[in-house]
Amino acid sequence: MSNTPSPEARARYWRKNLCWLGGLLSVWFIVSYGCGILFVDQLDKIRIPGTGFKLGFWFAQQGSIYVFLCLIAIYVLVMNRLDRELLGGEGDDA
Amino acid sequence: MLDNMFLAQMDPVQGWTLGIALVTFTVYIGIAIWAKAKSTKEFYIAGKGVPSLANGMATAADWMSAASFISMAGIISVVGRDGSMYLMGWTGGYVLLALLLAPYLRRFGKYTVPDFIGDRYYSSSARIVAVVCAIFVSFTYVCGQMQGVGIVFSRFLKVDQDHGVMIGMGLVFFYAVMGGMKGITYTQVAQYCVLIFAFTVPAIFIAIQMTGNPIPQFGFGAEHQASGEFLLDRLDGISRELGFGAYTEGSKGTLDLFCITAALMLGTAGLPHVIVRFYTVKKVKDARSSALWALFFIAILYTAAPAVAVFARTNLLDTVAGKKYSEMPPWFKNWEETGLLKFEDKNKDGVIQYTGKTEKNKDRKPADLAMNELTVNRDIMVLANPEIANLPNWVVGLVAAGGLAAALSTAAGLLLVISTAVAHDLVKKTFNPKLSEKKELLVARIAAGGAVMVAGYFGIHPPDYVAAVVAFAFGLAASSFFPAIILGIFWKRANIYGVITGMVVGIGFTAAYIIYFKFGGLMAKIGITSPANEADNWLFGISPEGIGAIGMIINFILAIGISLATKPPPSEVQDLVDRVRFPRKAFKEED
Known part of the structure; x- marks a missing residue:
């Protein structure tokens, strides 16, 4: 059994969590609202080579969803690691 | 004899539809009997024993309604690129759920969203505001689902629409009332399999027919076999020629598109029947991974839908126009x-x-x-697509079964939220805290039964504006629950005064704006003439569908401002927030 983590360790855990949240949500915003809505017309001037997709259209109807999946996957891995760091090897949070 | 006459009248498509529907219904009922709920914990949150993969599938079925399955691809095929607001709006919310809500609410561990709001804001009036919102949001939604069941029955089996609703009611009644959350979860897993199979099989067939590429997601970016052009270029060309405007260009105002997408995302993250699914898993980390699974399973349909939209639109224009x-x-x-x-x-x-x-x-x-x-x-576009593309009869029958699965699974999830809100949040927590476990379970079952009846009634006698009412549900969830929960977790200083004012004003503003533009008849009765529901009259050009995003901003501003101006919440509450933020073991506790 590990010891109860110190208040400093907890503060560090929470700070790291917030940093990751900020980073991942920025990507979330840029990809969906940025590429899919705000700059879609500019991106539509580019075509994905070898396909009929204009880039903005692709982001709006396909790409954003793939990126959402990646973001959640990264967060799952990061938080499992942060939990282990905080609890010293046992990330089992009931 | 009668049976023979009935069978003789049926064409092969109806035969297949009936057969597939009967097989799937038998499976759902079998699962409900196997998963009967024995305690309130099992009834409300499936005893916290659902593996994250199964929960992901159940969440996906719960979330994808008759509208996602039947209508969405059709809407996209009409509006073209602007259809992205539904695609991104109804998937992007899962990022918010996985990162900001699900793990913390699961760690809090009680049964419902009103439970969290009531405890975090130390007040039963906060709880009641939340209960009323939850019940209202869920009811508006469930009426549409029941109607969807009726429509599928009447189109494919030539059964009267009202009888279709009643058959659906009977089925949901059986497995929701008996199995509770546990029964619903495992039927939803089965329903997900049926609906995703039913959606992707025709999509793959048509993708091969039109482009030679079996993966629809890639196919609609490939070349159209008949003409040798890229499919999207060809569709753009025909659409322009017929005066519809290019398919891959948008027409909505950027701000409006932005706000609608935001309202749908935040609404998704605030809908009680979605949130409650994350209470059912074993561990906090399972809440995160089941959000990942849920989005994965949803994405299979949501990335195929825009492809189906393009295939169906091209097919239709080629076959019909001129x-x-x-x-x-x-x-x-x-x-x-x-x-x-x-x-x-x-x-x-x-x-x-x-x-x-x-x-x-x-x-x-x-x-x-x-x-x-x-x-x-x-x-x-979805229902007749297999016929338009000349696919075998069993595929047509499969699509009908998929539509039924989508409508039934969502209806069941919503009904459970309503029964939990009544039995747990109102009867047990507000009126009669001494209620025994056994009686509470009985009340929950009666409430679920009652909710099925009411939903069935509205399915047969739908309110005038079903579509308008669904927009209402998202706007309300976005402008009420989302800020209250986020502030509750991430800002210890948020107190009851700020949050209640924010919720009430946020909902009030959103509801008033929607009613003003969408329910002109109602407004006329109280002597107010609404202007036409079009962009020139809207506030900053934001349509009623997107106004929930503004309601949410108002909610946040008021909640933060008023919390800062009034006294901070008591220290027990700040302690509760810490417990939600950190793993249980950080406090040397087991669950």
Whole structure:
């Protein structure tokens, strides 16, 4: 059994969590609202080579969803690691 | 004898539909009997024993309603690129759920969203505000689902729509009342399998037919085999020629598109029947991974839908526009009978003139519009797609079973939220805290039964504006729950005064704006004349569908401002927030 983590360790855990949240949500915003809505017309001037997709259209109807999946996957891995760091090897949070 | 006559009257499509529907219904009922709930914990949150993969599938089925399955691809095929607001809006919310809500609410561990709001804001009036919102949001939604069941029954089996609703009610009644959350979860897993199979099989068939690429997601970016052009270029070309405007260009205002997408995302993250699914898993980390699974399973349909939209639109324009009415294939006449396809030969030349009648085409001339002779209901795009593409009869039957699975699974999830809100949040927590476990379970079952009846009634006698009412549900969830929960977790200083004011004003503003523009008849009764529901009259050009995003911002500003101006919450509450933020073991506790 590990010891109860110190208040400093907890503060560090929470700070790291917030940093990751900020980073991942920025990507979330840029990809969906940025590429899919705000700059879609500019991106539509580019075509994905070898396909009929204009880039903005692709982001709006396909790409954003793939990126959402990646973001959640990264967060799952990061938080499992942060939990282990905080609890010293046992990330089992009931 | 009677049976024989009935069977003799059925065409092969109906036979397949009936057969597949019966098999799937038997499976759902079998699962419900196997997973009967024995305690309130099992009834409300499936005893916290659902593995994250299964929970992901159940969440996906819960989330994808009749509208996602039947209508969404059709809407996209009409609005083109702007359809992205539904695609991104209804998936992006899962990022917020996984990162900001699900793990913390699961760690809090009580049964419902009102539980969290009541405890975090130390007040039963906060709890009641939340309960009322949860019940209202869920009811508006469930009526649409029941109607969806009726529509599928009436179109494919020629059963009267009202009887269709009743069959659906009976089925949901059986497995929701008996199995509770546990029964619903495992039937939803089965329903997900049925609906995703039913959606992707025709999509793959058509993708191969049109592009030679079996993966629809790639296929709609590939070359159209018949013409050798890229499929999207070809569709853009025909659409422009017929006066619909290019398919891959948008027509909505950027701010409006932005706000609608935001309202749908935040609404998704605030809908009680989605949130409660994350209470059912074993561990906090399972809440995160089941959000990942849920989005994965949802994405399979949501990335295929825009492809189906393109295939169906191209097929329809190629088959119908400018062709002779007398040479139309049989499906055309079948769907004409249902009234979903209407042809009126205005210039009496026997040729179907199908021309730009979409909002996209702003500079269309009145004469062009008058020339259009074909009205296509958007639901046809998914329901008739297999017939239009000449796919085998069993595929058509499969699509009907998929539509039923989508509607039933969502209805069951919503009904459970309503029964939990009544039995747990109102009866047990507010009126009679001494209620025994056994009695509470009985109350929950009665409430679920009652909710099925009410939903069935509204399915048979739908309120005038079903679509308008669904927009309402998202706007309300976005402008009420989302800020209250986020502030509750991430800002210890948030207190009851700020949050209640924020919720009430946020909902009030959103509801007033929607009613003002969408329910003109209602407004006229109280002596107010609403202006036309169009962009020139809207606030900053934001449509009622997107106003929930503004309601949410108002909610946040008020909640933060008023919390800062009043006294901080008591220290027990700050302690509760810490417990939600950190793993249980950080406090040397087991669950």
